[in-house]
Amino acid sequence: MKPIRILGIGSPSGDDQAGWLTVDALLGTGVQARDRVIIDKLDRPGASLTTQMEDAAWLILIDAMQAGGDVGRIRHFGQQDWMQYGQGLSSHGFGVLDALALACALGSLPPRIDLYGIEIASADPGLPPDNRVREAAQRLARHLAAELEQAAPSH
Amino acid sequence: MSDERRSVAIHVPVLARVEGEGALDLRIDDGDISELRLRIFEPPRFFEKFLEGRHYAEIPDMVARICGICPVAYQVTAAQALEQLFGVELSPWARAMRRVFYCGEWIQSHSLHIHLLAAPDFFGCNNAIELAKIAPDEVRRGLRIQALGNALMDLFGARSVHPVGVRIGGFHGAPSLSRIQDMRDRLRDALPEAEALIRWAATIPMPQDDQAFVSVALRHPGDYAIERGGIAASDGLLIEAHDFDAHFAERHEPHSTALFSSYRGQPYLVGPLARLNLNHDRLPERIQALLAESGLALPSRNLFHSLVARAVEILLALQEALRLLEHYRLPDSPWVPVTPRAGIATGCTEAPRGLLWHRYEMDSDGCVVNARIVPPTSQNQARIEEDLRLSLLNFGLDHADEALRLHCEKVIRNYDPCISCATHFLRLNVER
Structure with missing residues (x-):
């Protein structure tokens, strides 16, 4: 049976750790003990994200975003939100949406994909994440743990 | 017409x-x-200034931040320069693993460029996403090869983006035998894929564009030069890294934050095709046979052959990494102690995009007095402009504007320019 893959995307720079913090909080709930749940932190994966999502039944991606909202806001994006995306400007700018668009073109998208963005203030090297980002990561982890429990109850 | x-x-x-x-x-x-x-016009990045006053132990991690695609090249070049100045003799283990680490970078960078940046041009596609629709197996193969290169960088650098494994005197740590065993299996599995990549690359129709240029690359008596060798040119030059300034010059041009380089007053080429032109006799027999089968005659005067050259170097890097990991043993220590000394340190290696030269003036405490870094893209910039001129004349200036634009972009992308690496501090003149 194909796994559920949960990927926290980020870098060590300040609030850009939002995806990693969520994954850490999720690991604290014990969901990784379930069968078929694979949880990873990825450091600026670029195009290699495309290969990381292969063979998953359900893909959950968590990344930092800057969309002009309040810091700590969580947004969920469905497939309809990014299916038409296809900039492909450069490998320096090869982000999550490029990787999803490339996987889509290759026919290797998992059947279910949930993309979560956590609104951040700044991604400054050497600075710790903002408390509002930490709280959002905890909130999102609780939400994901509940979703996983609902989709595949542990008892 | x-x-x-x-x-x-x-x-x-x-x-x-x-x-x-x-x-x-x-x-x-x-x-x-x-x-x-x-x-x-990417902003100047002041990296050489940032390095001033820094202790030698910080340099490998700092220069790794110059580029997200070729950090290993910067780390290994800086380490080579400083180790030479400090009189450090690397252990045979560290020397071999530096080359393996570097192979990882060649594999990931070349595969990324072939499949995501350059190849779409030759299939009439705007980007890799369009290419993936018409050549999905080839793009998938390219992504697998790229991921393997990243994994090799991660093995010795703890991560593939801005890795942190290199220290002056060797590496901070040594990968376990089980991780190396797993890597050997993956490298072995990738060899037929890389051979298929060469065959595919050789069948892609390329524009015929014959140009005269000087190739410049490292050359080593035994190896296909990657992390060591003297600086060679196709006109017969062969010098050590410390003689670079006697033969090569950099200058500012008002329209660029990157410096322009020249050799004997002329543009020159660095990168995979320059390396292949100068060092194809150093390739293993199996790869030479594949090259002969592909019909690519060397030395080549057609810059569009750079794509095939990258494919050839991917196979070389896979073979080299496998060869050097074949009898891997855990070392007593992955590094040797270092005692700094004052003086001038120069180093030179082959970044994926070509020759990378570093020069550091160090004080007796082991801190940088000043630094100079000459990356491959600034060395290629004058050649790119020259190539554009010649290539456009060959192509024909009467083509529609859109066709001319596409041709220019194709020529530029062919060099895999790393503009972020090449941007330097621009001199500021103030008139009052």
Whole structure:
């Protein structure tokens, strides 16, 4: 049976750790003990994200975003939100949406994909994440743990 | 075709599918190129200034931040320069693993460039996403090879983006035997894929574009030069890294934050095709046979053969990494102690995009007094402009503007310019 893959995307720079913090909080709930749940932190994966999502039944991606909202806001994006995306400007700018668009073109998208963005203030090297980002990561982890429990109850 | 000699101005405000930000201005007056400028306007990055006053132990991690695609090249070049100045003799283990680490970078960078940046041009695609629709198996294969390169970098660098494994005197740690065993299996599995990649690359129709240019690359008596060797040119030059300034010069041009380099006053080529032109006799027999089968005659004067050259170097890097890991043993220590000394340190290696040269003046405490870094893209910049001129004349200036623009972009992307690496501090003149 194909796994559920949960990927926290980020870098060590300040609030850009939002995806990693969520994954850490999720690991604290014990969901990784379930069968078929694979949880990873990825450091600026670029195009290699495309290969990381292969063979998953359900893909959950968590990344930092800057969309002009309040810091700590969580947004969920469905497939309809990014299916038409296809900039492909450069490998320096090869982000999550490029990787999803490339996987889509290759026919290797998992059947279910949930993309979560956590609104951040700044991604400054050497600075710790903002408390509002930490709280959002905890909130999102609780939400994901509940979703996983609902989709595949542990008892 | 009309006999009318037309005038046209083409501006490509942002070059797509290159590393960093640049632009191109082309002006044709009465059927002749009157202006052609590859503008690099990415902001200056002051890296050499940042290094001043820093302790030698910090240098490998700092220079790794110069580029997200080729950090290993910067780390290994800096380490080579400083180790030579400090009189450090690397252990045979560390020397071999530096080359393996570097192979990882060649594999990931070359595969990324072939499949995501360059190949779409030759299939009439705007980007890799379009290419993936018509050549999905090839793109998948490219992504697998790239991921393997990243994994090799991660093995010795703890991560593939801005790795932190190198220290002056060797490495901070040594990978376990089980991780090396797993890597050997993956490398072995990738060999047929890389051979298939060469065959595929050789069948991609390339423009015929014969140009005369000087190739410059490292050359080593035994190896296909990657992390060591003297600086060689196709006109017979062979010098040590410390003699670089006697033969090569850098200059500012007002339209670029990258410096322009010249050799004996002329542009020159660095990168995979320059390496292949100079060092194809150093390739293992199996790869030489594949090259012969592909029909690529060397030395090549067609820059579009750079794509095949990258494919060849991927196979070479896979073979080299496998060879050097075949009898892997855990070392007593992955590094040797270092005692700094004052003086001038120079180092030179082959980054994926070509020759990378570093020079550091160090004080007796082991701190940087000043630093100079000459990356491959700034060495290629004058050659790119020269190539654009010649290539456009070969292509024909009477083509529609869109066709001219696409051709120019294709020529530029072919060099895999890393604009972020090449941007330097620009001199500031203030008049009052």
